[in-house]
Amino acid sequence: MSYSVAVAGASGYAGGELLRLLAAHPEFQVTTVTAHSNAGERLAAVHPHLLSYADLVLKPTEAASLAGHDIVFLALPHGASGAITAELPDDVLVVDCGADHRLTDPQAWATWYGGEYYGAWTYGMPELPRADAATPATGTAAAQRAELAQTKRIAVPGCNVSAVTFGLAPGIAAGVIQADDLVSVLSVGTSGAGKSLKTSLLASEIAGSASAYGVGGVHRHVPEIIQNLTAAGGTGVSISFTPVLVPMSRGILATSTAKLGPGVTAAEVRAAWEDAYADEPFAHLLPEGVFPRSGDTTGANTVLVGLAVDERAGRVVVVSALDNLVKGTAGAAIQSANLAVGLDETLGLPVNGVAP
């Protein structure tokens, strides 16, 4: 059986990546693409790399364009999905790549975003361990997958949040690291900021330079990370989170550290991540002493994790890498959609990166 698919917000980077991946998906057929300011243009004019869609024309992003599809992927600016979803039937699978439906706590929403709160949707991270789940398989990722298999509304995680969560959740779920004084510093590529026309995102400004932004815990990613790590079993989760923009288009490399739990051995630390990712198709723990390069995940729905215990500093250091547009956004969206329609979770998703 094949599913008809619409992609709203197809002119942006996340929308383009959804299309690139969907072109290789054997069961999802993209029949509609929409955009705001680019409506009316040929998709090929906006995304010259997407040759397989040469004949598609962008329609306006509105409910009428999106009606009549089995699955609607939303790659819209934050705040735009609530209104448009309200006009779609309940039995359409809606997958939102924006932030509107990620936070489960209305108070956190009010604090970090403000404006109307449309409520949380099923969180699109199949690998998230769920210590808070009743059934099935409390403490494992099975609970999250079970929820995804039942849902018609999916909130795709933020890309930076995904990188940090994949890095730290296994250790927190297993209780081998402490959650109350986490520090994450991320090297992030520019595509995570989208196509926004800002001087600071010009190639001349980015070339040959690294720069931190949103320093001091002001990022909206923070409550989502805390939500995830709390779901994984963390208590009193607190994190110092700093993204650093570096001269690359794609990719996130998150260096996260946590205090080693009292009396925990290095072997127990390693076992926590090994157990968590042993059967995961897209999350891989690298061998002892090996650490990931973000470039090895380019174009793939893969997260690579390297792990070390710094005995002197009393901290575990986890380095996690993923492609912000794939495992960080479009790949996670498709993986979750696969689950929601009952397909093999891995369908249409590459695991091999485009390197060098």
Add this chain to the structure above:
Amino acid sequence: MSYSVAVAGASGYAGGELLRLLAAHPEFQVTTVTAHSNAGERLAAVHPHLLSYADLVLKPTEAASLAGHDIVFLALPHGASGAITAELPDDVLVVDCGADHRLTDPQAWATWYGGEYYGAWTYGMPELPRADAATPATGTAAAQRAELAQTKRIAVPGCNVSAVTFGLAPGIAAGVIQADDLVSVLSVGTSGAGKSLKTSLLASEIAGSASAYGVGGVHRHVPEIIQNLTAAGGTGVSISFTPVLVPMSRGILATSTAKLGPGVTAAEVRAAWEDAYADEPFAHLLPEGVFPRSGDTTGANTVLVGLAVDERAGRVVVVSALDNLVKGTAGAAIQSANLAVGLDETLGLPVNGVAP
């Protein structure tokens, strides 16, 4: 008065940068350049960007080449400066850009380096606050400058060490942050690794990718950072230190966090760095809410520092940026040499970066 200068190890990146800066120095005259495998070649063949030295030929790196100069800069591989310095007269100013004479503790040397220990030289960071100094001006950088004014042997700090020390030392000296659970993650350019022919340093491997290396506290930079921050007044200094290689040639952007001292206010935090850098010619605290780009220091002997207090996480976050080859190596060497021969500390050193 003019000083005759020799640069040993002139074929490498640090050596080249010494020459670039020395070409603009009004009192230092480079008359000899030496190299190992490139000995006998014209300097212009090795460093085609150094046109002002078109006529110089590289001599072999040996005492005979270096004899007869007022100042000798050593930009040699670690372990090479001890033997060659032993053959130079005591009254020659020797400035070593390598690690051989940085550590004051023989035990730390044995643990982190091993091999023969040649002893520590005066540390070439004029801005280092010295809580351990008797006179003059305990707790300020005056003590370090006083030592440099008397010395004939200078050990230039490591570039990553400099970035972290400039970030954290003011807060530690002022007692507003805790030194016992520091975390630093650095975005570093490739020139810090030198001209070594390693697959991992090939342009194809570096492009579009970020990668952590030496994860888990195994870097030789760690004892030097601890030494500096202890000198600045820190007790029980402990640091989790992770460098991340990013696709740029020059530059270090260090994101360092420390726990806020008990009862310390955000204003007190800011005042610590303001006071420390108010009169420094090369270290600048950026305004509230502004954070540095490493690219703004390219080619300049400048370190830029941005500061934030993350109340939720209970941590101070300091972002410090410098050019690893200038303020991180060659510029620091010349700045210290200026002091050692009694010149104005700033002579010949640019403060404006080459940007964009």
Add this chain to the structure above:
Amino acid sequence: MSYSVAVAGASGYAGGELLRLLAAHPEFQVTTVTAHSNAGERLAAVHPHLLSYADLVLKPTEAASLAGHDIVFLALPHGASGAITAELPDDVLVVDCGADHRLTDPQAWATWYGGEYYGAWTYGMPELPRADAATPATGTAAAQRAELAQTKRIAVPGCNVSAVTFGLAPGIAAGVIQADDLVSVLSVGTSGAGKSLKTSLLASEIAGSASAYGVGGVHRHVPEIIQNLTAAGGTGVSISFTPVLVPMSRGILATSTAKLGPGVTAAEVRAAWEDAYADEPFAHLLPEGVFPRSGDTTGANTVLVGLAVDERAGRVVVVSALDNLVKGTAGAAIQSANLAVGLDETLGLPVNGVAP
């Protein structure tokens, strides 16, 4: 029916890209990978981006390793394929990504390469128009495809040669441009130079810099370009060819110019390329006034061509872009192999690039 495949020289960039593409091929099953200095290592240690091959171990590159497969791809240094192929049965399909079997003229081989000449194989560019073909369809690409459908030995074109040939061949085949004073200047990424450990290929040397190499017609690509354009119908083909290394890992953007044929109109020029590429699955002429970005072809088996007529200068300017590792090497190899075994030419080959 499925074909068993061996990849010799799997540790290099071309070998890695063959494996990445073959992982998505529905009929080709990679069962053996070989290498020289990396023999005995796990493939995952050499190519951490190729997670789907986690269990493969590199065997030594020798006939015994390669025996027993339906198809053998050779991604070996120039000069290595002749000896090893001699030990393989005649009915094995051998696809050589090196230069050893590209030149049909022994004299050209002697002039440009020297050493033993193993003879030319069927040229692996299905799109090459063949004015020199007897049948079928003289002057079209059908002749080349007919040869490929019969062969057991394929010589994959050089990547720079492909970029120039795709740019100029349609105009030469149609007789709308003159072949006797061509000029091509190529922007090329570093992966085309392979994993060679050369100072000039270090990331620090490449970042922020463009450099021409092999200037003055000394490249071995020249005779292969002349061979192709002569096959396409050019007489007295002469080309000034200069590659410029630019700071990107993948990609070639060739800017080629030719004198406009006497009395030829701009419309006739455009029609030549339109006709040539109208039905090609992997070669696309962009609309009037649109020119390609090499990045839009990253990871795809696509060549994009833009075309302009400069009336003042009396020259046609063609800009052609491709990924040197895909349409320039591994993709062309698989496309040709598809034809040789009777499969759909496009099987397993992506047309959408990984951008941005």
Add this chain to the structure above:
Amino acid sequence: MSYSVAVAGASGYAGGELLRLLAAHPEFQVTTVTAHSNAGERLAAVHPHLLSYADLVLKPTEAASLAGHDIVFLALPHGASGAITAELPDDVLVVDCGADHRLTDPQAWATWYGGEYYGAWTYGMPELPRADAATPATGTAAAQRAELAQTKRIAVPGCNVSAVTFGLAPGIAAGVIQADDLVSVLSVGTSGAGKSLKTSLLASEIAGSASAYGVGGVHRHVPEIIQNLTAAGGTGVSISFTPVLVPMSRGILATSTAKLGPGVTAAEVRAAWEDAYADEPFAHLLPEGVFPRSGDTTGANTVLVGLAVDERAGRVVVVSALDNLVKGTAGAAIQSANLAVGLDETLGLPVNGVAP
């Protein structure tokens, strides 16, 4: 004697580079900086790399701000300098980095620019050989320098134009190459396009990609190149000119080819460039077989030239490299201003690049 200097358009890249260079000039004192939309801001907020100007505030770009200075540098958008200059006294030295006063032929202006024509100013390329000069020293650069020494109005050449002119002019002046079928393809960094907020200049779009723009002879650089090469002695000058945007912030590498003059030997070719640049402080011919990297000129007022004769193709290939913001703009402006006020031409201008 010291000169007071104003820089109009100081917030852009060219303006910033003027300021960086002027900071090191011993006789030029910047006292006023102006901008359009950034007027009222501290210069340090716009150019955080220019620490030496920490106290300057940007004034509005208008005649009142510029009045009372000895020298006014204009780094304004094309079309803006005519009106503002009309309000400045005749005895103020005005140096325009824009295009408004470059073309000497009103007809060429009308064809390529249109709008009001304000007339040509003295062309700010001291090295330009002038076959059209009456005195002094016809056929040499002395004539251009003599004109500059008398002028109060200087038009700084375009950066791409400079790269091509430095590459080709010596051969044309000496009559060893033909001027009627030139081809130039330039690799250019993004800063040449300024700080314009265009999607195509975003870091995500530029990373990992090369793209040609303005293909087919539509660039306004063309008439200026023809003007220069005609001044140098060329007859019937015709050029196919294509710039290619590559992933670097600064730098131009121009690959230019011309037909070898009839009967001219390779030695005669080389002698033409050797003679032209032997005594030039900023233009250097590299040794036989050596070709420039654009990165070796970063930050320096240097143009590097490499030369080859391709006997097979009957063409001379010249590769010329410079920093578009220095020798291509701000450095050339200061060099010309030095001449106009009677100072040593080289004052305040670095010859050593910032590399790697």
